[in-house]
Each structure stands twice: as structure tokens, then as C-alpha cells.
Amino acid sequence: MSQNKVALVTGSANGIGKACALNLARSGLDLILVDVEKDTLHALCENITSEGFSATTISGDCRDTNVLDEVFNIAEQEFDGVDILVNNVGRSARELASAFVESRPETWVSVLEVSLITTLQITHRAVPKMMNKGWGRIINISSDAALVGDAGLADYAAAKSGLLGFTRVLARELALHDITVNAICPGAIRTRAHDHLDPSILERVKAEIPMNRVGEPEDVANLVTFLSSDKANYITGQTIAVNGGRHMT
Amino acid sequence: MAKRLTNRKILITGGGAGIGRECVNQCIDEGATVAVLDQDIDDLKGAIENNSLANSIVPIKVEISNSEQVAMGVEQAALKLKGLDGVVNSAGIDLFTSFDEMNWDDWNLILAVNLSGAMHVCYQALPYLSSSIHSSIVNISSGAGLLPIPDRVAYCASKAGLVMATKALALDLGNRSIRVNAVCPGAVDTGLFRRHLSDQGQVRNIAARYAMNRLGTVSEIAAAVIFLLSDEASLITGTALAVDGGRTFH
Numbered sequence: 020m021s022q023n024k025v026a027l028v029t030g031s032a033n034g035i036g037k038a039c040a041l042n043l044a045r046s047g048l049d050l051i052l053v054d055v056e057k058d059t060l061h062a063l064c065e066n067i068t069s070e071g072f073s074a075t076t077i078s079g080d081c082r083d084t085n086v087l088d089e090v091f092n093i094a095e096q097e098f099d100g101v102d103i104l105v106n107n108v109g110r111s112a113r114e115l116a117s118a119f120v121e122s123r124p125e126t127w128v129s130v131l132e133v134s135l136i137t138t139l140q141i142t143h144r145a146v147p148k149m150m151n152k153g154w155g156r157i158i159n160i161s162s163d164a165a166l167v168g169d170a171g172l173a174d175y176a177a178a179k180s181g182l183l184g185f186t187r188v189l190a191r192e193l194a195l196h197d198i199t200v201n202a203i204c205p206g207a208i209r210t211r212a213h214d215h216l217d218p219s220i221l222e223r224v225k226a227e228i229p230m231n232r233v234g235e236p237e238d239v240a241n242l243v244t245f246l247s248s249d250k251a252n253y254i255t256g257q258t259i260a261v262n263g264g265r266h267m268t
Numbered sequence: 269m270a271k272r273l274t275n276r277k278i279l280i281t282g283g284g285a286g287i288g289r290e291c292v293n294q295c296i297d298e299g300a301t302v303a304v305l306d307q308d309i310d311d312l313k314g315a316i317e318n319n320s321l322a323n324s325i326v327p328i329k330v331e332i333s334n335s336e337q338v339a340m341g342v343e344q345a346a347l348k349l350k351g352l353d354g355v356v357n358s359a360g361i362d363l364f365t366s367f368d369e370m371n372w373d374d375w376n377l378i379l380a381v382n383l384s385g386a387m388h389v390c391y392q393a394l395p396y397l398s399s400s401i402h403s404s405i406v407n408i409s410s411g412a413g414l415l416p417i418p419d420r421v422a423y424c425a426s427k428a429g430l431v432m433a434t435k436a437l438a439l440d441l442g443n444r445s446i447r448v449n450a451v452c453p454g455a456v457d458t459g460l461f462r463r464h465l466s467d468q469g470q471v472r473n474i475a476a477r478y479a480m481n482r483l484g485t486v487s488e489i490a491a492a493v494i495f496l497l498s499d500e501a502s503l504i505t506g507t508a509l510a511v512d513g514g515r516t517f518h
Binding site: 187190191194195197206228229230231234235238241242244245250251252253254255256257258259260261262263264267268 | 435438439441442443445447454478479480481484485488489491492495500501502503504505506507508509510511512513514516517518
């Protein structure tokens, strides 16, 4: 069994999750990666192993308890549990965005399930082992949608705000076990979704950002790696924005 | 691992002791050269002689509440370092007193050092920072600037002012790619802290305010400062990052 610490990154095939996986691997951690997109996840795993690092992948939906059983069976049997948990999985249903009064309850339920409940489910399974070991890192990827209140995304903002309250409670409950719990609120980050946007929309988004640029997934991954390290031993219960100053916390 | 501040020129106020001194040490470990503006630089000068750091540290004696000294000190720092890429405002003073027993001159002094002094350093450093492509300002505020603590009205107000000045400056300087952030430490185990609080019972009571039930170390605070100075934080501006073991939940 490897002596390296083990990081579990959910929703890790693309975008921010992928950048976190690469950054954490390069900092010397073993990885467990979960995503619904099997082929993309496999390609990422090959990329990581070609650099001489290690990753175990599980393709499946984090809402499925059978998938979570498989993730934590592997975590227990092939590793000594999860040391660092990056709860990145989430979905904004941006393609269905609408004024709340016109929105459909099925959409909210789905968004809350993917963007909030899965994090509670996964964290609930990961924490006991961290408590036994007396060390852990939990990093919840929220969104500046939770801070700004972007029109049309009531369900997503509710889910991502829920993560902030969850982060604070869990930080209090686990502090004496040397388990830190923090949330990151990325702003506009260049991901696949941007490829399909009209350039004028991106220009409008940039105009709201004091640094006048959208971020890269690596901008978020750098903070995840810092918070995962021993350098951030005393940072807990915090909500940290990575957004070029769009909304200041 | 590659050094994160190679060839960066960093000005650190209050770098003679405590958190500021640890920021100096970690900046140098990461490859930077540093100018220290502090009212007491004797100890630092001794350390420089003992560790052959004369090429890495420029100590400049400055009283931060004195505008003329700050203007001259920043200019001297930029001349000696040949520019500035970063500023860490760590100089600060504390005041424990009930509000009704506070000496009004002390209120003015706290504001003059913790808020006006820090912002005056930024003001004087701005022309130099504008010429750098890696500019980052880190203001050491306090958890007390986010969530109050007893008998510290002036201190809390000065540190809260510094948080908002940080955000407003971040907004104004964003399009010049100058990032401005605050680090908000909780109670940190420094020599100054121990001199004020020698009683172990008092120290335990203060530690109990924090979910981790302990004081922070200077190294833990400086690590956050280094992160914010470095390019790893290149999209982070206008934040107040609390490093406090769980009190402010900011």
C-alpha cells in the first residue's frame, strides 16, 4: 500500500475537477477520481500515469449509492481511506436557467441533488476514517453564484449556498480532529460551457470582473492544492473566492 | 519544488518581528529579495550579519505613522531593490482597553498605524508596483476586523477598515493587474502576545475562542501570505482570507 496521502476528487474528468486532479497528482498524492464520463476520465488517468503518478478511476454517477459503495470499498481496500476530499461534482442546469417563478420543481430537485446532496453523502462516508487518523482535508467547490445571486439560477445558488453552511458546521465539528473544511467560490472559469457561449456574453461577463478576464481551471486548482497542504493547517471554516474580484468576500 | 517568488522584490512593513519577520524568512526561502520597513530593525540587522543575508534583506528604519518617513522609506526600498513586485503590510499595534477608559490619543495612533500607515505604504508603492507584471499587495488585517472581540474597539475598527480598504483598492487596481488581498489571522503565538498574556489561564481562554482550540503560529500565517503573493493566486483579489483555526467562519 502506498504511503502517499490519498485525494478523492469528484466530477474530475473535465474543467476544474480535472485541473485539481492533475495539480494534486503533481504534488505527490495518490488519486481516486470519479466521473460519469468514462472515456474522458480514462484519458485523464492515462495522462496522469504517463507523468509517473497514480490514479484510480471509477466511472459512475455520484448520486448512485452503488457507485459510492464502490468508491469507498476501493478507498478502504486499496488505500487507507481518503485523506483529502475535493467535492467538485455539481451541475447548474444552465441550459434550463429561468426566472424562479417560471422554473420547474423537477429541475430544482435535480440541481440540489447533484450540487448539494451528493457532497453530504460522500463526505458522510469519508469523515469517519479521517477522524480515526486525526487528519483530513475537505474542500467544497461552491460558486460565486452563491454570493452574487445570479438571476435565473435560484436552484443552483441555493445548492451552492447550502454548501457554505455545511462547510462552516462541519469545520466546527471536526476542528479538534485536525480536519479542516473550507469552501471555494470560483467565478467565471474557462470551461467547456464557454465554448458554446456567444462571444458578446463572455465580454459582458469580463466587464463585471475587476481583473477583466475569466479564470482558468488551474486558478482554482492552485488554491485546492494549497488548502490540501500542511501549509494551510490553521485555515478552516472559510469561504474563499477565486473570481478576479467579481464579488469580494 | 520550484521556488515561488524567484527574483521578486517585496517590501514588508513590520518585518522586524512576529508575523512580519516570518514573512521575511519565507519570502527569502522562496527566492525573493526583501526590504523591511520597521521602527526596530536592530534584531534584524544582527540576524543578517549572522546569516550572510546582506544581499537578500534591506532593513530601513521607519515609523509607519510618520508620513514623511514612509514616503522616504518606500522610495529607498524601491531604489535598493530596483523596483517592487509586492508589498506586505504587517506593521500593526494592538490596544486592550474598555472604550470608556481608552485614551483618545491611543485611538488616533491605532488608526494611524494599522489603517492609514498601511494605506500610505500602498500609495507610495503604487508607481513601482504599476511597472511590475506580478504585483500583489497583502495587508495583514485580523480576525478582529471580521468579527469583534472584547475590549478592542479601536483595534477592531482599524482592522475592519483595512479589510474594506483592501477590497476598494482591489476594485480600482484590478484592470492594472495589481492584486490586493487581506490575511486575517486569529490569535497568534508571538513574543508580543506572550508578553501581554503571561497567564496560562488567559491563554487557554483565548485559545478556546477557536474551533481548533489553539493559537496560530507565525509560520501558518506567513504561508497564506506567500500563497497570495505568488502567481498561484493570480485570479484572487479583494479577498479577506482568515487564518484562524475556526472563529470567524468568514
